[in-house]
Amino acid sequence: MPSSLGLTLYNLGQRREQAEGSARPPRPAGRLVWLHAPDAEAVSPMQALARRLVEEDGVPVLLTAPGQITAHPAVLVQPPPNDSPAEARSFLDHWRPEIAIFAGGQLRPAVMHEAAERKIPMLVVNGRAPAFLRERDGWYPGLMRSALARFRGIMAVDESAARAFRKGGAALSAVAVTGRMEEDGVVLPATEAERSALAKLLAARPVWFAAGVTHEEEAAVLQAHRMALQHSHRLLLILMPEDPTRAAPLASALEADDWALAQRALEEEPEPDIEVFVVDNPAEYGLWYRLAPVCFLGGSLMGKGPTRNPMEAAALGSAILHGPRTGLSGPIFGRLGAARATRAVASATGLGEALGDLLAPDRAARLAQAAWAVASDGAEVTELVLTRVRAIMDGDE
Numbered sequence: 001m002p003s004s005l006g007l008t009l010y011n012l013g014q015r016r017e018q019a020e021g022s023a024r025p026p027r028p029a030g031r032l033v034w035l036h037a038p039d040a041e042a043v044s045p046m047q048a049l050a051r052r053l054v055e056e057d058g059v060p061v062l063l064t065a066p067g068q069i070t071a072h073p074a075v076l077v078q079p080p081p082n083d084s085p086a087e088a089r090s091f092l093d094h095w096r097p098e099i100a101i102f103a104g105g106q107l108r109p110a111v112m113h114e115a116a117e118r119k120i121p122m123l124v125v126n127g128r129a130p131a132f133l134r135e136r137d138g139w140y141p142g143l144m145r146s147a148l149a150r151f152r153g154i155m156a157v158d159e160s161a162a163r164a165f166r167k168g169g170a171a172l173s174a175v176a177v178t179g180r181m182e183e184d185g186v187v188l189p190a191t192e193a194e195r196s197a198l199a200k201l202l203a204a205r206p207v208w209f210a211a212g213v214t215h216e217e218e219a220a221v222l223q224a225h226r227m228a229l230q231h232s233h234r235l236l237l238i239l240m241p242e243d244p245t246r247a248a249p250l251a252s253a254l255e256a257d258d259w260a261l262a263q264r265a266l267e268e269e270p271e272p273d274i275e276v277f278v279v280d281n282p283a284e285y286g287l288w289y290r291l292a293p294v295c296f297l298g299g300s301l302m303g304k305g306p307t308r309n310p311m312e313a314a315a316l317g318s319a320i321l322h323g324p325r326t327g328l329s330g331p332i333f334g335r336l337g338a339a340r341a342t343r344a345v346a347s348a349t350g351l352g353e354a355l356g357d358l359l360a361p362d363r364a365a366r367l368a369q370a371a372w373a374v375a376s377d378g379a380e381v382t383e384l385v386l387t388r389v390r391a392i393m394d395g396d397e
Helices: 005-012 040-057 085-095 109-117 143-148 159-168 192-201 215-229 244-256 282-291 310-315 327-338 348-358 361-376 379-393
Strands: 033-036 061-064 075-078 099-103 122-127 153-156 175-177 207-213 236-241 261-263 276-278 294-297 319-322 342-344
Touching (some): 005 109, 005 143, 040 075, 040 122, 040 379, 109 122, 109 143, 122 159, 159 175, 207 215, 207 282, 215 236, 215 244, 215 348, 244 261, 244 276, 282 310, 294 310, 310 327, 327 342, 327 361, 342 348, 342 361, 348 361
Parallel strands (some): 033 061, 033 099, 061 075, 153 175, 236 276, 261 276, 294 319
């Protein structure tokens, strides 16, 4: 496809970028799928898609995204290429993807033009609205229309988003309203025998789990627990510090403060008289979310944001309490909040009051059910995307 006037002006307006191919890791052998997440909100759904492609299809995946992210061990994570002709050629020469999938609607005309020249099929998923890079926003005659015309399909989250793509110049036949893909809310594992034994031990006891608590939040969590004990004297707090090495000194401090304490690391059990059960194994988060009807996400009250993905708790049916600091999980909390699936608190007192309220099983269950619905939302859309990707890669489309 010949370059449009808009693309020419777009490329002329960019500073010259030096290709960075030498900094890239080796390309895995065989087929490769390229996924691009333009922002933090798009990362989790693309991680879910990447995980399915790796685990079910055995296809290597390259995920480009801004910032530092943690992905499936088999997924290659790289920063996105600069949107210049030279960098686009260098990037695609190195990775040679079989298909490229872009989330949201961010347009990178230089990269997309080069991909189209190489006949690499391209899709938009979780489409919201087409837009150029913020630093490259401007008026380029016909550029948005020509960029959108290069996509095999545009899967929009709703009708409003679909209208935005059609207005931008996408072919009517290419745009479909499919909804939002699921978040990467992998269900954390737990040993069933361990869960069953602890569930019997804790039968009829109210339990809450403080997950990944920062050092600065420990006093607030304990104050909230003390408040709630006034109304539910058999309440058990399962306390997991963010840093596992903090568990032993924390336990010593609790004993000095006359808390009835048990430590998982010492193979002690949360007997009926125990008020705080200190746990320290990050591999057991799934166990505690399953056992605790209510959880507090550490890092959200006095940290930089939750130390754990909120969807982990949501997927396992634990009602979520959190502070005002949402960090990189802001978009997830936005969705949970819109569904009335979490309870936000601003202080230790607020945490204690909210905890006391959620000790009523019906209230915790309503919150947990709403959170589970959000966590499981989008599974059918991800399946639809996978079916489309597989059809393209198999030559059936």
